[in-house]
Amino acid sequence: MSRKFEPRPGFTMQAYQFALEPTETQAEALRSHCGAQRKAYNWGLARVKANLGQREAERSYEVPEDQLTPPLNWSAYSFRRDWNQIKDEVAPWWAENSKEAYASGLANLADALGNWNASRKGQRNGLKVRFPRFTSAKRSTWSCTFTTGAFGLSTTDRRHVRLPRIGAVRTGESTRKLARRIEADTARILKATVSHRRGRWYVSFQAEVRRDQPQPATVGGTVGADLGVKSLAVLSTGETVPNPKHLDAAQRELRVLQRRASRRWIPGRKPDEQSRRWHQAQDRIRRLHSYVANARQEGLHQLSTRLTTDFDSIVIEDLNVAGMLRSHTLSRSIADVGMGELRRQITYKTSWNGRHLVVADRWYPSSKTCSSCGVVKAKLRMRDRTFRCDNDACGLVIDRDLNASYNLAGLAHEANTSSQSCGATENEPAGNPGKTSLAGVGYRHGKTAPDGAAKAA
Numbered sequence: 238m239s240r241k242f243e244p245r246p247g248f249t250m251q252a253y254q255f256a257l258e259p260t261e262t263q264a265e266a267l268r269s270h271c272g273a274q275r276k277a278y279n280w281g282l283a284r285v286k287a288n289l290g291q292r293e294a295e296r297s298y299e300v301p302e303d304q305l306t307p308p309l310n311w312s313a314y315s316f317r318r319d320w321n322q323i324k325d326e327v328a329p330w331w332a333e334n335s336k337e338a339y340a341s342g343l344a345n346l347a348d349a350l351g352n353w354n355a356s357r358k359g360q361r362n363g364l365k366v367r368f369p370r371f372t373s374a375k376r377s378t379w380s381c382t383f384t385t386g387a388f389g390l391s392t393t394d395r396r397h398v399r400l401p402r403i404g405a406v407r408t409g410e411s412t413r414k415l416a417r418r419i420e421a422d423t424a425r426i427l428k429a430t431v432s433h434r435r436g437r438w439y440v441s442f443q444a445e446v447r448r449d450q451p452q453p454a455t456v457g458g459t460v461g462a463d464l465g466v467k468s469l470a471v472l473s474t475g476e477t478v479p480n481p482k483h484l485d486a487a488q489r490e491l492r493v494l495q496r497r498a499s500r501r502w503i504p505g506r507k508p509d510e511q512s513r514r515w516h517q518a519q520d521r522i523r524r525l526h527s528y529v530a531n532a533r534q535e536g537l538h539q540l541s542t543r544l545t546t547d548f549d550s551i552v553i554e555d556l557n558v559a560g561m562l563r564s565h566t567l568s569r570s571i572a573d574v575g576m577g578e579l580r581r582q583i584t585y586k587t588s589w590n591g592r593h594l595v596v597a598d599r600w601y602p603s604s605k606t607c608s609s610c611g612v613v614k615a616k617l618r619m620r621d622r623t624f625r626c627d628n629d630a631c632g633l634v635i636d637r638d639l640n641a642s643y644n645l646a647g648l649a650h651e652a653n654t655s656s657q658s659c660g661a662t663e664n665e666p667a668g669n670p671g672k673t674s675l676a677g678v679g680y681r682h683g684k685t686a687p688d689g690a691a692k693a694a
């Protein structure tokens with residue numbers, strides 16, 4: 238069973254996230270719900286593992302396949318049914334939490350098993366999905382999803398949200414961006430997920446939102462954006478969009494803090510037993526992480542908004558982010574730039590704003606092709622920052638990324654005339670952004686390259 242909601246025509250799915258400021262009692266209830274979610278998940282996973290182990294053992298005694306212990310049904314529905322029969326026994330305190338907490342854990346388990354199964358059978362793109370592991374309070378993200386019950390924004394003010402069982406929780410910021418849409422009847426909340434990350438509680442409302450009529454592009458025309466490693470992006474307008482500055486500075490500070498924390502770490506003691514000074518350093522590290530993540534997200538949103546507001550067509554390259562993250566030399570910068578996230582944003586914003594997104598195929602040699610004469614270089618190393626055309630009659634010398642962005646912009650024109658033969662694909666204007674969540678991993682557009690196909694750098 239899939240929990241993904243398909244929006245109605247003319248609507249898109251959008252998440253609205255707010256930081257929470259729960260009271261101590263509410264924080265306790267939030268922890269309890271996340272614990273309940275985890276309990277149900279781990280209970281279900283233990284059953285699945287026991288069942289798989291039993292069948293494996295029987296096979297080793299050469300029990301015929303049709304006489305093996307029957308396999309468990311891995312659907313969320315089936316997990317819930319079994320849970321309801323046994324919950325008095327395994328979690329006699331179950332009534333303390335909303336039943337949604339348990340349903341959320343079991344639905345996550347069903348999804349995780351489904352993803353693993355699809356990945357194993359080669360029906361899923363991206364990195365190989367591991368078999369689900371038990372979650373622990375220390376290692377895993379605390380979260381809990383509500384799909385039914387009384388949740389949403391407060392009807393009386395814009396600083397509270399309502400959650401089942403937990404009540405009205407104060408938010409760290411105004412909820413107006415969503416409240417206005419709900420009042421205007423252009424948004425409907427479908428589910429709410431609470432989570433605890435980097436020392437804070439958050440709620441994320443998944444809403445079905447009616448998009449506004451697209452405005453005409455302010456600049457118009459086509460822009461090729463080469464998402465870079467050294468800079469965030471290079472545009473075919475000649476503009477270089479730098480990486481967020483605060484990122485480098487904050488990361489240097491982070492390394493200093495991490496060294497400080499490790500000096501204060503007393504070996505042989507558990508984190509709870511460490512000194513007050515170590516905990517102080519940890520708190521600062523957590524806050525800095527939070528700052529870096531928010532600032533980066535903000536920078537990416539500014540860029541993607543600007544591209545999709547200013548231009549009619551945006552051409553980007555289909556980089557194999559999942560593959561690139563595996564190579565250690567580049568992984569750091571690419572993770573920093575949040576390339577997958579930027580692609581995801583450009584993708585849904587082009588569909589909101591009525592723009593065209595053209596994604597060049599992964600093997601299209603945008604960097605190696607001369608943007609002036611079209612001759613493709615035999616070799617261009619990653620460290621060559623300048624493109625020099627091999628064709629003596631042309632002799633173009635140009636910044637590597639700018640050359641690539643010209644080539645990408647050129648692809649848009651080809652895509653408009655014959656989309657089959659040019660090595661590029663256009664997005665569907667009414668694409669569902671909900672389908673392409675998680676940044677970069679396993680996410681691609683258009684034609685699919687055979688696995689292991691080299692990226693044309």
Ligand SMILES: [Zn+2]
Pocket residue numbers: 607608609610611612626627628631632633
């Ligand atoms: Zn040339």
